[in-house]
Amino acid sequence: MTCTSLARGAIVLAGIGLAGGSAAQDFDISSQIGPDPVLPEPNYVTLSPDMNVGEVIGWAEGETPDVPEGLVISAYARDLANPRTVHTLPNGDVLVIQSKAPEDKPKYRPKDYVRTWIMAMAAGGGEGAQGPEKATNLITLLRDPDRDGVVDERHDLLTDLHSPFGVAWIDDTLYVAMADGVVAYPYTLGETEITEPPELVTLLPGGPLNHHWTKDLALSPDGTMLYASVGSNSNVAENGMEAEKGRAAIWQIDRESGRAKLFATGLRNPNGLMFHPETGVLWAVINERDELGPNLVPDYLTSVVEDGFYGWPYSYFGMHVDERVRPGRPDLVAAAIKPDYALSSHVAALGLVFTHGAALPEEYLDGAFVGQRGSWNRNEFNGYKVSFLPFRDGMPDGMLQDVVTGFLLPEEEKVRGRPVGLGLDGTGALLIADDAGNTVWRVAAADGRVSDAPFETDRVAMDPAAASAGQGAPAEGAAPVGEELPAGEDVPAGEDGPAEPAPPAEPAAPADPAAEPPAAD
Numbered sequence: 001m002t003c004t005s006l007a008r009g010a011i012v013l014a015g016i017g018l019a020g021g022s023a024a025q026d027f028d029i030s031s032q033i034g035p036d037p038v039l040p041e042p043n044y045v046t047l048s049p050d051m052n053v054g055e056v057i058g059w060a061e062g063e064t065p066d067v068p069e070g071l072v073i074s075a076y077a078r079d080l081a082n083p084r085t086v087h088t089l090p091n092g093d094v095l096v097i098q099s100k101a102p103e104d105k106p107k108y109r110p111k112d113y114v115r116t117w118i119m120a121m122a123a124g125g126g127e128g129a130q131g132p133e134k135a136t137n138l139i140t141l142l143r144d145p146d147r148d149g150v151v152d153e154r155h156d157l158l159t160d161l162h163s164p165f166g167v168a169w170i171d172d173t174l175y176v177a178m179a180d181g182v183v184a185y186p187y188t189l190g191e192t193e194i195t196e197p198p199e200l201v202t203l204l205p206g207g208p209l210n211h212h213w214t215k216d217l218a219l220s221p222d223g224t225m226l227y228a229s230v231g232s233n234s235n236v237a238e239n240g241m242e243a244e245k246g247r248a249a250i251w252q253i254d255r256e257s258g259r260a261k262l263f264a265t266g267l268r269n270p271n272g273l274m275f276h277p278e279t280g281v282l283w284a285v286i287n288e289r290d291e292l293g294p295n296l297v298p299d300y301l302t303s304v305v306e307d308g309f310y311g312w313p314y315s316y317f318g319m320h321v322d323e324r325v326r327p328g329r330p331d332l333v334a335a336a337i338k339p340d341y342a343l344s345s346h347v348a349a350l351g352l353v354f355t356h357g358a359a360l361p362e363e364y365l366d367g368a369f370v371g372q373r374g375s376w377n378r379n380e381f382n383g384y385k386v387s388f389l390p391f392r393d394g395m396p397d398g399m400l401q402d403v404v405t406g407f408l409l410p411e412e413e414k415v416r417g418r419p420v421g422l423g424l425d426g427t428g429a430l431l432i433a434d435d436a437g438n439t440v441w442r443v444a445a446a447d448g449r450v451s452d453a454p455f456e457t458d459r460v461a462m463d464p465a466a467a468s469a470g471q472g473a474p475a476e477g478a479a480p481v482g483e484e485l486p487a488g489e490d491v492p493a494g495e496d497g498p499a500e501p502a503p504p505a506e507p508a509a510p511a512d513p514a515a516e517p518p519a520a521d
Contacts, residue, residue, distance in 0.1 A: 056416075094144075219460065225252055318337070319338075349371065429442050
C-alpha cells in the first residue's frame with residue numbers, strides 16, 4: 001500500500017473534508033494561471049478526499065533538476081538540513097536558513113494528528129534515502145570569493161535557533177525572523193561566526209499552536225523598516241478568530257524603535273516578501289485555503305498595499321465568499337482586494353525573487369521567479385518547480401513559464417526535492433533552496449556571464465522616489481488596519497488551547513478581521 005493510500009484512509013477516518021468534486025484530471029490548470037483565474041464551484045462536503053503525497057527519495061549521485069537551453073544548473077551546496085531560504089549579503093556571501101517547524105505543537109482534533117503525519121511524509125524528514133536526519137534550525141554561510149559559482153568556504157554562522165526563516169542585513173546588523181519574533185545580531189560582513197547574543201526587536205504571533213510558523217522578512221528600500229509575514233493559525237478560522245489575532249498578515253516594524261503595526265491583512269500564508277527593485281512596491285506569494293476541492297483556491301502572487309485587506313478567511317480571490325466561515329463579514333468581503341496573479345491551486349508557492357540586474361539570458365531580465373514547493377491535497381500533482389513570470393512597468397505581463405523542473409517523478413509518485421526560497425547569488429545567478437533534497441541549486445547562464453559586482457538581496461539606497469512608491473495611501477476599497485505594537489510589548493506565546501494567543505494590541509478599527517467575534521468552529 002502506498003503512502004498516499006494510507007494517508008487518504010487516515011484522513012477519511014479523521015473526518016477531514018477535503019473536497020472530491022470535479023476531478024483534478026479533468027481540469028485545465030493553465031486556465032487558473034493569470035489575473036482572472038477560472039474558479040469552479042466549491043465543494044464543501046465529501047467523504048472521498050483528493051490527495052497525493054509523493055514519497056521523498058532525494059537526489060542520486062549526478063542527478064540535478066532540469067533547465068532549458070541557455071541555462072546550466074549545479075549543486076551550490078549539498079548535505080544541508082532542510083534549507084528554506086537563501087539570502088545574499090553585499091559582499092557576495094550567501095546565507096542559507098535551515099529549519100523545521102517548532103516541536104510539540106498542540107493537537108486538538110484527529111485531523112491535526114493526520115496532518116502532522118502527512119506533512120512529515122511530504123517533507124521527507126527522518127532517516128531514509130537521504131541518510132540520517134541532521135540537526136537543523138541553523139544559518140550557514142557560503143562563500144565564493146573568486147566568483148566562479150563554486151563555494152570555497154562554508155561556516156555555520158548560527159545554530160540552535162527557534163525555527164528561523166527570513167533574514168535581512170543592514171548597518172552591521174543581521175535580523176532573523178524566528179517562529180515567534182524578530183531578533184537582531186551584531187554582524188560585520190566577512191565574519192564567519194556570531195558569538196554575541198541577540199537583542200529582541202519585536203515579538204510576533206507565535207505558539208502554542210503556530211499553525212503556519214514560517215516568518216519571512218524583507219527590508220524596506222530606504223532601510224528604515226522591516227516587513228514580517230505571519231501566516232494564519234488554521235485553514236479557514238476553524239480554531240476561532242481569537243486564535244487569528246495579528247495573523248494572516250504582514251507586519252511593518254520600525255527597526256530602530258521596534259514598534260510594529262499591521263501593514264496588510266487577509267493574507268492566509270504570505271511568504272517570499274520582496275520589494276520590486278524599480279517601483280519600490282512590496283510583493284509576496286500567498287498560500288490560499290484548502291478543503292474546497294482539488295481546484296480551489298489558487299495560490300497567488302500579489303503586490304501588497306498598506307492597509308489592504310485580501311479576503312481571508314471570509315472570501316477568496318476578491319469577493320468569492322467562503323460559506324464555511326460564520327458569522328460572515330459582508331463589509332470585509334466588499335473591501336477585499338483581488339490579487340494580481342493566480343498561480344493555480346495548491347502549488348504551495350513560498351519563494352519569490354525579482355531578476356532585474358541578474359546575470360541571466362535576456363528573456364529572464366525583467367520579471368520574477370516563483371518557487372512552488374508542490375501540492376499534496378489534489379489527485380494530480382501540481383507545483384514542484386520554479387517558474388518565471390515576465391513583468392512590464394512593474395506588473396505581471398504574460399504567462400507563467402516553467403524553468404526549473406525535475407523535482408517530481410509523477411509516474412512513480414516520488415519526489416526528489418521541493419523548491420522553497422529563491423535568491424540571486426553574488427554573481428547574479430539564481431539560487432534555489434530545496435528543503436526536501438537538502439540542497440541549494442545554482443542556475444546560471446550557459447555562456448558563463450556574471451554580474452559586475454556582488455548582487456545583494458537587500459537592495460537599499462535606491463532612488464528615494466521609488467523607495468517610497470506604493471507605501472503611502474491605501475488602495476481604493478482597502479480596509480484600514482489600525483493595530484500597533486509598542487516596542488517590547490507584543491504577542492505573548494500563550495499557554496493553553498487554540499484561542500489563547502492574545503492580540504498584539506487592542507484593535508483600533510473593526511476592519512481587522514481578527515478583531516471581531518469568533519467564527520463558528
